[in-house]
Amino acid sequence: xxxxxxxxxxxxKITVSTKKRQQMxxxxxxxxxxxxxxxxxxxxxxxxxxxxxxxxxxNENCDDSVQRDITETLARLIPHDAEYSHSEGNSDAHIKxxxxxxxxxxxxxxGKLGFGSWQGIFxxxxxxxxxxxxxxxxxxxx
Amino acid sequence: xxxxxxxxxxxxKITVSTKKRQQMxxxxxxxxxxxxxxxxxxxxxxxxxxxxxxxxxxNENCDDSVQRDITETLARLIPHDAEYSHSEGNSDAHIKxxxxxxxxxxxxxxGKLGFGSWQGIFxxxxxxxxxxxxxxxxxxxx
Amino acid sequence: xxxxxxxxxxxxKITVSTKKRQQMxxxxxxxxxxxxxxxxxxxxxxxxxxxxxxxxxxNENCDDSVQRDITETLARLIPHDAEYSHSEGNSDAHIKxxxxxxxxxxxxxxGKLGFGSWQGIFxxxxxxxxxxxxxxxxxxxx
Numbered sequence: 001x002x003x004x005x006x007x008x009x010x011x012x013k014i015t016v017s018t019k020k021r022q023q024m025x026x027x028x029x030x031x032x033x034x035x036x037x038x039x040x041x042x043x044x045x046x047x048x049x050x051x052x053x054x055x056x057x058x059n060e061n062c063d064d065s066v067q068r069d070i071t072e073t074l075a076r077l078i079p080h081d082a083e084y085s086h087s088e089g090n091s092d093a094h095i096k097x098x099x100x101x102x103x104x105x106x107x108x109x110x111g112k113l114g115f116g117s118w119q120g121i122f123x124x125x126x127x128x129x130x131x132x133x134x135x136x137x138x139x140x141x142x
Numbered sequence: 143x144x145x146x147x148x149x150x151x152x153x154x155k156i157t158v159s160t161k162k163r164q165q166m167x168x169x170x171x172x173x174x175x176x177x178x179x180x181x182x183x184x185x186x187x188x189x190x191x192x193x194x195x196x197x198x199x200x201n202e203n204c205d206d207s208v209q210r211d212i213t214e215t216l217a218r219l220i221p222h223d224a225e226y227s228h229s230e231g232n233s234d235a236h237i238k239x240x241x242x243x244x245x246x247x248x249x250x251x252x253g254k255l256g257f258g259s260w261q262g263i264f265x266x267x268x269x270x271x272x273x274x275x276x277x278x279x280x281x282x283x284x
Numbered sequence: 285x286x287x288x289x290x291x292x293x294x295x296x297k298i299t300v301s302t303k304k305r306q307q308m309x310x311x312x313x314x315x316x317x318x319x320x321x322x323x324x325x326x327x328x329x330x331x332x333x334x335x336x337x338x339x340x341x342x343n344e345n346c347d348d349s350v351q352r353d354i355t356e357t358l359a360r361l362i363p364h365d366a367e368y369s370h371s372e373g374n375s376d377a378h379i380k381x382x383x384x385x386x387x388x389x390x391x392x393x394x395g396k397l398g399f400g401s402w403q404g405i406f407x408x409x410x411x412x413x414x415x416x417x418x419x420x421x422x423x424x425x426x
Contacts, residue, residue: 011249011256044330044421046186046247050258052202058386059378060336065369066378072369073362073379078215085207085214094201094208095215102200102261103247105330105387107295107421114295114419116334119386135256137186137249153391153398188328188389192400194344220357227349227356236343236350237357244342244403245389277398279328279391 012136018128022075024057024067027134028113028120035108040140043108048135053093053127055100056134061120071124093126100124108138154278160270164217166199166209169276170255170262177250182282185250190277195235195269197242198276203262213266235268242266250280296420302412306359308341308351311418312397312404319392324424327392332419337377337411339384340418345404355408377410384408392422 014030035045049056060066074096084091104121107114113121123134156172177187191198202208216238226233246263249256255263265276298314319329333340344350358380368375388405391398397405407418 011251044423046249048247048249048257050261052200052208052258052260057382058336059382063370063372065371066336066375069368069370069375070379070382073366073375077219077361082215084211086205086211087207088205091208091211091215095212098199098201098212099241099383101243101246101385104385105247105332105389107330107332107419109295115332116336118336119334135249139186153393188391190389190391190399192403194342194350194400194402219361224357226353228347228353229349230347233350233353233357237354240341240343240354241383243385243388247389277391281328 014134014136016123016132016134018125018130018132020125021128022071023125023128024071024122025125026061026120027123028061031121031136032113034136035112035138038138038140040108040138041111043138043140045106045108046137047104047106047121049102049123050133050135051097053090053097054132055097055102055124056104057100057122057124058104058115058119059122060118062118067122090127096126156276156278158265158274158276160267160272160274162267163270164213165267165270166213166264167267168203168262169265170203173263173278174255176278177254177280180280182250182280183253185280185282187248187250188279189246189248189263191244191265192275192277193239195232195239196274197239197244197266197268198246199242199264199266200246200257200261201264202260204260209264232269238268298418298420300407300416300418302409302414302416304409305412306355307409307412308355308406309409310345310404311407312345315405315420316397318420319396319422322422324392324422325395327422327424329390329392330421331388331390331405333386333407334417334419335381337374337381338416339381339386339408339410340388341384341406341408342388342399342403343406344402346402351406374411380410
């Protein structure tokens with residue numbers, strides 16, 4: 001049984017440019033790069049979305065149509081142009097972000113994400129296009 | 143690279159009184175207070191909701207209307223009075239809580255929550271009014 | 285204030301056989317068993333679902349009808365046979381899994397899950413029956 005070692009005093013920040021109002025952007029490669037730079041072999045990575053109209057999730061990254069199905073179904077259930085109290089015209093984006101969630105915790109194994117073969121990590125843009133950030137913290141075994 | 147130090151052997155418990163059946167209660171200040179009392183400068187905080195008809199989420203805390211839009215949209219999609227199997231009359235609350243989620247992990251930076259400028263942490267009440275608890279654990283760098 | 289000790293270099297994997305297309309399987313006892321075997325008294329457990337058509341959530345485990353209400357409501361909101369782009373016929377399962385989430389973090393107290401009296405941990409099957417895995421990592425106080 002080893003103890004824990006914290007890899008960096010700093011939150012690592014990944015910048016993501018989104019192109020559409022609603023879009024799932026695959027950030028798996030960027031996350032893998034941060035893990036590689038950390039030199040951590042085994043541990044845990046906390047992925048955090050600091051925005052209130054965007055979120056983070058994990059899902060299939062082989063077929064783009066899955067990502068389109070997710071955003072289109074959310075748009076059908078929570079329409080952009082329904083009647084809302086909030087006056088900025090992006091209530092749907094806040095609701096989707098609150099539901100999808102702002103944090104996911106994943107495992108690191110052998111210096112890489114230890115996750116399912118078909119899984120990718122996505123920034124979920126619900127009020128783009130914008131420049132967004134995803135923040136990560138890595139904890140390593142010693 | 144520093145290692146980790148666990149701030150307290152105890153789970154910290156925050157008590158929240160809700161006033162309505164459905165309500166999002168901003169618990170950001172209470173969470174900040176626990177972080178301040180811990181004396182932790184940098185680390186991670188795990189926020190947990192121990193209830194099955196309430197949840198925890200992160201979203202905008204500047205404009206109350208966003209919170210109303212979230213609860214009203216959930217009430218439209220998952221009505222209180224639809225036909226359900228569960229006989230206690232609060233199935234909608236269980237479904238909303240399962241979807242919204244029971245845990246969020248956030249970062250601590252400079253002795254405060256390191257999160258987005260517009261973000262707040264909310265207890266989501268779906269079957270109130272009740273007295274609820276939110277549990278937190280803080281892990282600090284050494 | 286104690287520091288942290290990592291309980292195992294390995295991700296612990298729990299195998300779950302699902303019986304239906306949509307089903308919530310209570311994995312609380314299996315998680316408790318892993319905690320018991322670890323010998324950890326206090327700490328945190330990260331529960332992770334490595335699949336893209338299944339998820340993990342926490343909710344009531346006393347009355348089975350709650351679980352049925354959750355899967356039936358999701359099936360009403362996100363129908364299996366709606367029109368989707370993804371050609372494998374399981375888009376609804378991907379959408380439900382992305383929304384429900386792939387990770388939950390819970391506390392360990394006194395050698396057991398420190399969570400609400402009515403709470404259980406569930407694998408949410410959305411495209412079964414299949415053999416699934418749930419992965420966990422435990423971090424212990426020293």
